[in-house]
Amino acid sequence: MFYNFQSGHITKAQPTYDMIILGASGFTGKHVIRETLKFLNIPSSPLKNFAIAGRNTSKLSQALQWASCPNPPPEIPILTADTTDPASLRHLASRTKIILNCVGPFRLYGEPVVEACVDSGCDYLDICGEPEFMERMEVKYHDKAVENGSLVVSACGFDSIPAELGWMFNSRQWMPPAIFSKVEAYISLESDKRIVGNLGTYESAVLSMAYCRN
Structure with missing residues (x-):
């Protein structure tokens, strides 16, 4: 955050990344990386850079290699974060425009990520197909998401x-x-x-x- 002396308002600093894929070393995360790579280095694509994040940097590196095959993996930043560590999630959310959350089941692990995004004004997207989780997040975080300009979108997976x-x-x-x-x-x-x-x-x-x- 920084203070704009001309407007007199506190505004968000420009995020480092267009997108961060959280839980990128999992079954779904690897496929999300592979699809995301298709949008890099395309002039018309709004995606200019992204990072991958999770608990284990070694597994994240392996996932990037798998997703890039048969080509060598590009230099994508690998970040460390854990759903049991709120500070690490807030750090992620402060550095990106949107977090693509692939860490499920969302009923167990999704709320800390939603909370971090809403607190930071960062957008959130997941592949959740769990109605109880989605309804609970809407009830609990809707007002704050509106206040901070955060979009929280679930159900973007195959079953939805x-x-x-x-x-x-x-x-x-x-x-x-x-x-x-x-x-x-x-x-x-x-x-x-x-x-x-x-x-x-x-x-x-x-x-x-x-x-x-x-």
Whole structure:
């Protein structure tokens, strides 16, 4: 933060990074790095620089190498942060415009990241598909996020985006566009290789069912 003598207001200093990927060494984080690299060094892209962050710098380095293959990894800054260390999260949030949070289950590990972003006025985005977490964050941090100009956006993952697009497509097949009370969707997966999941997704699903109420 710094004081602007001309306007008489306290304003935020320019962030060091356009984006930080938190939890970048995990199953999802590695794929996020790989997709993000596609937007670097493209003149029309608003993404000019980014960093990756997590608990283990060695694993982060390995994730960057995996995401860059077959090319050599670019010089992307690797930062240390832990969801159990609020100071490290506030430090991240103060250095970037937005944090992409890949650390789940979000019910267990997401709130400290949201809080750090909201306190710093940094934007937050995740791939969460956990309704209880999203609703709790909105109730708890909405007013402060508005006050500090922080956008908190969840449900940007595979289990959410196709459902939203499918709902929009179907609603526009009616004249005028319909508002449905219920939509049922199905998905079919095909692969030449064995389809596997990961522990974080499994744990999120189990915890979501555990908190269901009839």
